[in-house]
Amino acid sequence: MVPGLSTKTTLPGALRNLLPRALQLVLSCLLLCTLHGSAQAQDKKTVVILDIQGGNKQLQQAIVNSLKDRYTIIPIAKWNAAAKKLNVTGQGTEEVAMVASDIKADAVVTGKVKQDKDSGGWKLNIAARQGSSGKPIGKIQLDMKSQKVDADTVAQVEKEIWPAVEKAIAGEVPETPAPATDPSQTGQTPSQLGVEEDPIAKMKKMEEQQKRAQAGERPVWYPFVDASAGFILNGRSFGFSEEANPSFLGCYDFQEKRPDPNNPGLNPPSVYTYGAKLSRCPKYDTSVAGGVRVDITGYPLAFMGIDQIRGLGIGASFDYMFWPPSTTSGANPVPLDTREFRFEVGLRYHWNILNKRSRPSILANVQFGGHYFAVAKQEKTYSFDDDNFVRQMTKGIDDHGLPDIFYQYVTIGVGGRVPYYATDKMFFGLLVGFNFHAMIGFGEIGTRFQDEGTEAALFGNGGYGPASGFGLRATFAPLEAMVWKGLTIRLSGFYEMFKYGFSLGDDLARAPAGDRKPDQGARHLAPGATDNFFGGILQVGYQY
16 A cells, blocks of 8 residues: 555455345334334323322322323313313213213323211222223222321322223223122112213113103103292381481371461361371381291193293292280380281292203292281270361271281292202202382372261371382292102291382471371371381292
């Protein structure tokens, strides 16, 4: 070899042929490895790991670490998005199956830390659910020292979670039927507790229920009749609007009819004269009495398959109170018979929005109502001057400033029924309602005089003149229970108010009653009144 000159190197012929073949072999191996890895990635099952209720971050991460090499982990955000889209809020069998099918998850891991009711100890329950059915097939149950998940529990979950998920993905293995045994020999009673209903079978069951509904059968929450009777603890307080002196707002009583003293003519027209403002307006002090209630509603359209109208019915309620005698105030109180009743009759409506007993219902009603309250009157002697200015005596009525009341109204109400707990056989829930009363009449308290034919008749029955106002009622039933067939128990409370004014008392803010033209007079005068009723009701009834 001469320095500075390049030398051409020649390989032997055999080596020259071997090199291309070796290169082809290496490329083929790389290609096979790539295809094999791709096939393995395609064969990987998908798993979603939901939050373990009552667990901690260490437990959650341990489950992820144990499964991420064997399966494709679906982010929980994807599960939440699908659940929101499908309106799924729980982790029941059907709900898990719906969301898992939507995101194509082969298995779903759920779990919860629970306290045993009997022993008081804490347990960790984890279920690996089959994605297609939502059934909890692979189960892990571990006892814990306290409510907090410790390191030993996390380590045990890491060991058991993978076999549980494998079992869930594989699905249930049909069990060989065990030989039938006589329950009397084993001392055990056959039970269905713990057996979850297959979603497909449940869907068929729902279809059958729909067919039965179309054939005329109806859900238990749409009865034909809802009837009940019960006891009432009823309270009342009543008072007129008034202000302390020097205000003129208060109550006035009719004294007599006489010629107008302010008219200088020979034959002046008559006026009604009123005395000074009463030191205190009449009132009915807060009192309570017992009573009874009867309520019945019929739903003639309950057999129809249209939920929006099958809850429309006609109902009526009647209350009667057993009041003890009311007593007058003063040094010599007098007992006076007292009566009260009320009724309502009209359209009532309820609609279970999602057509499930465990879901809320909307309530509504439009009814005509009447409420009567009266205290017995006494006979009293009055004196007055006749047309010849001769003093006369006559027997009249002393109503103590509390004429009979008979409220008549059209009430419009809305409300709701909210379940606490509901199954096919049992129901526990609450009721709320609000009613507005459009007033039609007020009874004797809203009249002027019963008779104006003679001067003596003016001392008979009468009220405070034409009235206008409104009424409100709020009801709340913290318990409505149906524990056996259609037997129903309701415990409720109510508050009702009637507030109104008298047109003849509008000008009392400016001047005392004094002398008035006959068409501007009444047996009594006052600006207005407020009537309050309140109480509680216990009802027992039956729904058919």
